[in-house]
Amino acid sequence: xxxxxxxxxxxxxxxxxxxxxxxxxxxxxxxxxxxxxxxxxxxxxxxxxxxxxxxxxxxxxxxxxxxxxxxxxxxxxxxxxxxxxxxxxxxxxxxxxxxxxxxxxxxxxxxxxxxxxxxxxxxxxxxxxxxxxxxxxxxxxxxxxxxxxxxxxxxxxx
Amino acid sequence: xxxxxxxxxxxxxxxxxxxxxxxxxxxxxxxxxxxxxxxxxxxxxxxxxxxxxxxxxxxxxxxxxxxxxxxxxxxxxxxxxxxxxxxxxxxxxxxxxxxxxxxxxxxxxxxxxxxxxxxxxxxxxxxxxxxxxxxxxxxxxxxxxxxxxxxxxxxxxxxxxxxxxxxxxxxxxxxxxxxxxxxxxxxxxxxxxxxxxxxxxxxxxxxxxxxxxxxxxxxxxxxxxxxxxxxxxxxxxxxxxxxxxxxxxxxxxxxx
Numbered sequence: 001x002x003x004x005x006x007x008x009x010x011x012x013x014x015x016x017x018x019x020x021x022x023x024x025x026x027x028x029x030x031x032x033x034x035x036x037x038x039x040x041x042x043x044x045x046x047x048x049x050x051x052x053x054x055x056x057x058x059x060x061x062x063x064x065x066x067x068x069x070x071x072x073x074x075x076x077x078x079x080x081x082x083x084x085x086x087x088x089x090x091x092x093x094x095x096x097x098x099x100x101x102x103x104x105x106x107x108x109x110x111x112x113x114x115x116x117x118x119x120x121x122x123x124x125x126x127x128x129x130x131x132x133x134x135x136x137x138x139x140x141x142x143x144x145x146x147x148x149x150x151x152x153x154x155x156x157x158x
Numbered sequence: 159x160x161x162x163x164x165x166x167x168x169x170x171x172x173x174x175x176x177x178x179x180x181x182x183x184x185x186x187x188x189x190x191x192x193x194x195x196x197x198x199x200x201x202x203x204x205x206x207x208x209x210x211x212x213x214x215x216x217x218x219x220x221x222x223x224x225x226x227x228x229x230x231x232x233x234x235x236x237x238x239x240x241x242x243x244x245x246x247x248x249x250x251x252x253x254x255x256x257x258x259x260x261x262x263x264x265x266x267x268x269x270x271x272x273x274x275x276x277x278x279x280x281x282x283x284x285x286x287x288x289x290x291x292x293x294x295x296x297x298x299x300x301x302x303x304x305x306x307x308x309x310x311x312x313x314x315x316x317x318x319x320x321x322x323x324x325x326x327x328x329x330x331x332x333x334x335x336x337x338x339x340x341x342x343x344x345x346x347x348x349x350x351x352x353x354x355x356x357x358x359x360x361x362x363x364x365x366x367x368x369x370x371x372x373x374x375x376x377x378x379x380x381x382x383x384x385x386x387x388x389x390x391x392x393x394x395x396x397x398x399x400x401x402x403x404x405x406x407x408x409x410x411x412x413x414x
Contacts, residue, residue: 017344017371025348025362030355036366 018044022054032058040076046085051094052078071098080105087113089123089132101127109134115145187296235259239270249278266296273303285311289322300325307333315341319351330354337362344370 023038036054043049057073074096082089082105092107103125105111111118111132119141120134134140235257242252256272275287290305301324309317320335331353338347349364 017369020366020368020370022366023363025346025366025368027360027362029358029360 016045018042034058048081048083049076049094050079050081051076073097073099087111089125091123096127103127117143251275251277264297268294268296270294283312285309285313298325313341314343315339322351342371344368 020036020040020042022036022040025034025036027034034056036056038052040051040054041048042054053076055075055077056071057075059072076094076096077092080091080094082094082103089105089109089111091105091109094103094105096103105123105125106121109120109123111120111123111134118134120139122135123132124135125132236259238254238256239258240252240254242250253273253275255270255274258268258270261267261269270292271290273287273289273292277285277287287307287309289303289307292301292303294301303322303324305320307319307322309315309319317337317339319333319337322331322333324331331351333351336347336349337351339345346362346366346368348362348366350362352361352363353359354361
């Protein structure tokens, strides 16, 4: 899939500082959830996430082994925009399952890289490999600029 | 049917009745003061790299119990009152101030200058809390702290607020002014802060900015994070629990 390698910016283990901005943050310790609301903007290096709200679920209750509180899942909603380098994915919702290291963008998803654009319903990105693929049987519409194919090794198609 | 001779004792002399009422008032007053408690807001550092990085959320809620601020019977001004005690989980705290002044006009209002508090958080970690000035209002059971408040903790957190309103009855802390928290794991800045349900719910408002460095070890060493959990789940120590039954028990406000 030609888009594969370009999503490497979404690798899970980069240790660079992360900036988050939002209008509001509510931490509900009992439910182990933190909710960012209002033009949420998360940046790390050249990777960016924008959404209207972002829920962060963390584990690590008092009894948790290791005791450390870790983020287990993250849900972004409301005009979600995820970008890394010249790769951009937009949709209604994005769920980052950090345990499975998988990002799922759903709801009229548009995935674009430079001039090439793919639209579909559910996009799954493996955050380890950066592999991005649309979940079958969603209807796919693809617009590929022929001249951009020159550089790609294998013709696109999934 | 025997008519009991009415052994109505002679009406208690007026003086003892008055003394009785004064005693009741005093007890009620000290019980009300004993309910004085401060819940400091817990600060949460929350992040996830959407794109990368595992981040730890930790909340930390030092509970500071001002407990009884006992004043000398007659003294209106108390020079460096010192107050120590321990909460239900036997964690000790100590509160000092340069001066505490009970206002003449309304004895329910006590102004304190340069408040300092140190609270044990269990397994050896502690938090210190400094405020320039605070006014405790006994009737509304609120403590409003003005100017800078700095919080420091052995868990590596520093926080500064400018002013905070603490409603002691329902344990709500609000600070309408910018607030910032720094720790080696990251910083949070917010325009407004509100802590409810004994630190279980924390609201940062009016725009927040947060930076996090996952590189600073996203897995807290085990014992530190358990303290955080400990601190986070610290219920506001019941003043009753903290205060020994007799006024002169656990707490002693010693004033020169």
